[in-house]
Amino acid sequence: MAGKSVLAVGAHPDDIELGCGASLLAHAAAGDVVTMLVMTGGESGPGAGERHAEQRTAARTLGAALRWGGLRDCAVVSDTTTIGIIEAVVAETQADLVYVHAPEDSHQDHRATAAATLSAARRLSRVLHYQSPSTLAFAPTVFVDITAFLSGKLAALGAHGSQVEFSAMVEPDAVQASARHWGAQARIGYAEAFAPTRMVLDLAPVPARPADRRRSGSRVVPAPRRPAAAGR
Template sequence: MKILALGAHPDDVEIYCFGTLLAYKALGHEIAWAVATDGSPKGAAPDMAATRKAEATAGGALAGVTPIFLGFQDGALGQEQALVATLEALYATEKPDLIITHPPEDYHPDHRALSVAALDAGRFRVPVLYADTLNGTGFTPQYWVDISAHMATKQAAIRCHVSQRPERFVDSATTLNHLRSLQCNAGGEGAYAECFRFDPHAPFSDVRNLLPPSPEVKPLVRW
């Protein structure tokens, strides 16, 4: 099986679903991801796009992946008429069995635009799974993936994005992923999970058989 993650910005995959991609890889599946924008919004330093591409490449190397860079401008995805066609071409080349990307209600307009385009480009060919939001705000999870064995590598991948003051995202992701593990009553020391939601769309009604194992749900202690 091949999993293709789509991030709007060069560090999004690392923040939201890097642990799950490593879990897929550990199970013998193929992983890939694409970065929609160059990470260089209007008014940024002239070398910002090159810097962020180098940082994303370093993060991808920790998973044995070279990210695919689609090259749209940071902050302008909602204005890109070519986005769906670009994703259709990407899907035709990569032939994924599952897409992971941002949810359509996410806080960032680039995230929302990519989410809608990812679903439109997939049409009836590939299911689209939505990853968590920043700090879990407004997100109702359906599926949890145990990433405890991969959390240290995820943290290291986020830290590759030096230009983005990465410790704030390391702290945020570490706290959220521990909370998501606690939601399964599995959250002891060193326990972490990423969570996801799937909105059924024809002809796909369920994707649970496509996901890595969830944290082991421990019985509640009776007081």
């Protein structure tokens, strides 16, 4: 995945950091270009006047570019307007991989953002869903080793000071415990977990061994037999 374009979509400030912040740090460390698309400014929650500035600081902490969807908190719907906003950022970034909320969630903005992103990313071969504190059903089968990036994730979440202060969902101990839980499931130290809609692995082809066979164009040519020894 090195050198790829990665897009993470979230309904509110801090959603992306909670769901896949450490994985975005890992992508940036691998040389990938990372973009965050935040659909609303979180105006209906605590610290409404601070959340844009907090999100900008968090994006810098993750080494990510930041885009805003410009929609209203608690009023996101999966319509052509929302799909078009996401499609425009997918096209702008030429995204190879998209992260977004899990579809089954008790927050209507999360559900709508997930549905609109699936439509906007319908031609992409890599779409992964992350867990939110309000996710209702989540059965991940893809894990990212974030052992080296957990502290960076916590730093990015710390940029959302209004949420850390007023929301138990952003409590650092809970975030670390979740990462340890998924790490145990993945047989590693700490992990972020994802449920794929699609996840195509781009593997390098394995060359044929010349000792086994020789190729001429597209035709397989058997190796010549050695002449029989005299006297046999």
